[in-house]
Amino acid sequence: MIPSLSEGIKWMDQHNTVDLMLMDIQLSDGNCFELFKQANVKTPIIFTTAYDNFALQAFKVNSIDYLMKPIELRELKMHSTNMNSLNQPNTTLILPG
Numbered sequence: 376m377i378p379s380l381s382e383g384i385k386w387m388d389q390h391n392t393v394d395l396m397l398m399d400i401q402l403s404d405g406n407c408f409e410l411f412k413q414a415n416v417k418t419p420i421i422f423t424t425a426y427d428n429f430a431l432q433a434f435k436v437n438s439i440d441y442l443m444k445p446i447e448l449r450e451l452k453m454h455s456t457n458m459n460s461l462n463q464p465n466t467t468l469i470l471p472g
Contacts, residue, residue: 380405387414395455400424400433411436421454 377383380402387410398420400407406429410416421440422433430441440454 377402379403380407380409383407383410384414387416391415391417393418395439396420397451398422400426400429408432408436421451 377386381404383402396418398407400422401424407422408429416437418437419439420433420437421442422429422438423442423444423446425444427443433441442450442454
């Protein structure tokens with residue numbers, strides 16, 4: 376668990392090969408979107424928050440999902456399973472249009 380923006384920047388600089396991150400938007404010293412201004416983040420992220428007003432901002436960065444607190448374990452498992460299916464080499468993504 377990374378409780379602050381400053382610790383998050385250090386951690387991301389050292390751990391840029393993780394498969395998935397769960398990220399709370401409100402940190403002890405700011406909101407997590409500052410991380411994207413200061414660190415090169417390429418990892419897919421599931422944002423977790425009690426606030427719905429950050430959803431659009433989240434999807435402008437590496438967000439693959441946006442979960443509202445309180446988060447149920449069943450819901451988290453479903454979303455992480457969806458992430459795993461995206462990482463499978465034989466998965467086909469069909470876009471509308």
